[in-house]
Amino acid sequence: MSSLSSKILVINTGSSSLKFQLIEMYEERSIIRGTCERIGEEMGHIEYNKKGRIWNIDVPMADHRAAFAIIKKMLIEGETRGVKSLDEIAGIGHRAVQGGEKYVEATLVTQDVKDAITEMIPIAPIHNRATLSGFEAAEEAFGDLIPQVAVFDNAFHNTMKPEAYIYALPYEFYTDYKIRKYGYHGASHRYVTERLRELYPAYRRVISCHLGNGASLCAVLDGKCVDTTMGLTPLGGIMMGTRCGNIDPAIIPYLQNTTGMTADEIDYIMNNKSGLLGLSGVSSDLRDVEAAAAEGNYRAQIALDLFVYTAATYIAAVTVSLGGLDAIIFTAGIGENDPGMRKMICDRLKHFGVEIDDKINNEVRRRECSIASLDSKVGIFVIPTNEELVVARDTYKLIRSMKGDDLDD
Numbered sequence: 144m145s146s147l148s149s150k151i152l153v154i155n156t157g158s159s160s161l162k163f164q165l166i167e168m169y170e171e172r173s174i175i176r177g178t179c180e181r182i183g184e185e186m187g188h189i190e191y192n193k194k195g196r197i198w199n200i201d202v203p204m205a206d207h208r209a210a211f212a213i214i215k216k217m218l219i220e221g222e223t224r225g226v227k228s229l230d231e232i233a234g235i236g237h238r239a240v241q242g243g244e245k246y247v248e249a250t251l252v253t254q255d256v257k258d259a260i261t262e263m264i265p266i267a268p269i270h271n272r273a274t275l276s277g278f279e280a281a282e283e284a285f286g287d288l289i290p291q292v293a294v295f296d297n298a299f300h301n302t303m304k305p306e307a308y309i310y311a312l313p314y315e316f317y318t319d320y321k322i323r324k325y326g327y328h329g330a331s332h333r334y335v336t337e338r339l340r341e342l343y344p345a346y347r348r349v350i351s352c353h354l355g356n357g358a359s360l361c362a363v364l365d366g367k368c369v370d371t372t373m374g375l376t377p378l379g380g381i382m383m384g385t386r387c388g389n390i391d392p393a394i395i396p397y398l399q400n401t402t403g404m405t406a407d408e409i410d411y412i413m414n415n416k417s418g419l420l421g422l423s424g425v426s427s428d429l430r431d432v433e434a435a436a437a438e439g440n441y442r443a444q445i446a447l448d449l450f451v452y453t454a455a456t457y458i459a460a461v462t463v464s465l466g467g468l469d470a471i472i473f474t475a476g477i478g479e480n481d482p483g484m485r486k487m488i489c490d491r492l493k494h495f496g497v498e499i500d501d502k503i504n505n506e507v508r509r510r511e512c513s514i515a516s517l518d519s520k521v522g523i524f525v526i527p528t529n530e531e532l533v534v535a536r537d538t539y540k541l542i543r544s545m546k547g548d549d550l551d552d
């Protein structure tokens with residue numbers, strides 16, 4: 144048995160939010176999880192969950208530092224306590240979204256890592272600024288006491304070949320400006336495809352469908368990513384809650400020239416006012432769009448149809464990188480909870496031999512299950528995602544190897 148503590152604190156920093164989870168790694172069991180929201184606003188909110196007991200607290204948090212100070216106090220004091228002292232926490236694992244091509248493995252947070260993330264700010268401004276702010280706030284709260292590790296979301300996509308990640312632009316745009324497809328949702332795609340390999344190792348050619356407010360597909364061959372739909376930024380690929388996904392690039396200069404909108408204004412609309420929301424005019428939440436479509440709202444119906452059509456079309460497209468298709472996985476908010484959407488997508492793929500079992504599919508919400516009919520030539524699965532566990536596993540592995548801890552026990 145190792146002498147190293149087995150608790151890892153996982154941090155996922157957003158621009159005005161901070162998700163945290165304390166995980167006991169021997170059993171991979173979550174001890175504490177929570178979210179700080181409305182950071183930087185007059186009044187913030189913390190939801191803190193200790194083994195099912197929940198605290199909801201309204202408290203101002205001027206910035207991520209203030210949020211971390213509160214989390215630290217709650218972790219070690221009073222009824223909310225999760226550890227007797229901070230040295231019980233073996234490491235802090237940060238989910239870092241965009242580290243460019245340099246970091247393919249989890250890595251200790253050093254000045255080099257911060258510089259690499261800073262360099263990628265123009266490509267992922269909101270995510271990378273938030274990650275840096277999370278590092279600094281955690282350093283201030285926990286000092287040198289606890290090692291900090293960055294686990295990069297785009298690392299899983301680093302195994303793509305150039306044919307899958309290069310855009311047909313002048314090659315110098317790649318070498319000089321780092322313009323390429325990076326891919327996102329890597330921790331989620333990795334978790335669900337690794338889980339399927341544990342359950343059914345015979346499925347070699349797998350497409351993971353992360354369908355949430357953000358949505359992307361990932362083609363995985365023998366456990367390695369060979370293609371994904373998000374691109375230079377998380378705007379690319381399939382249609383999403385508020386993002387448009389891939390569109391004809393000429394639309395952007397056309398809009399600039401005809402309306403006088405700036406590139407930034409168009410970028411904002413493509414990211415925040417498009418997708419399900421922009422098309423339906425109702426909501427970015429699929430449940431609202433489905434309800435409106437059921438009442439005969441034409442725009443909501445178009446939004447729904449396009450969501451199904453683009454998801455199915457891109458599933459078909461990425462089968463090229465796999466040379467066939469053995470299994471499809473549905474995950475994230477929509478993929479885990481919406482049988483209707485799963486069925487509509489699978490029904491558009493019948494020519495690949497994809498056959499869903501309606502009865503089982505209708506019963507499955509947020510739990511691991513095979514939903515393929517016995518006649519289906521392709522496996523179809525619902526696997527709830529667990530991005531935090533991927534970050535915790537990588538963090539723990541790195542820290543154990545740094546400390547010379549026996550990785551086999």
Ligand code: AMP
Pocket residue numbers: 354355356357384427428429430475476477480481
């Ligand atoms: P995520 O980004 O993974 O949290 O997913 C959020 C999205 O999942 C929401 O915007 C909804 O569109 C969708 N969602 C969550 N629960 C359900 C549900 N029960 N039925 C349909 N869609 C759902």
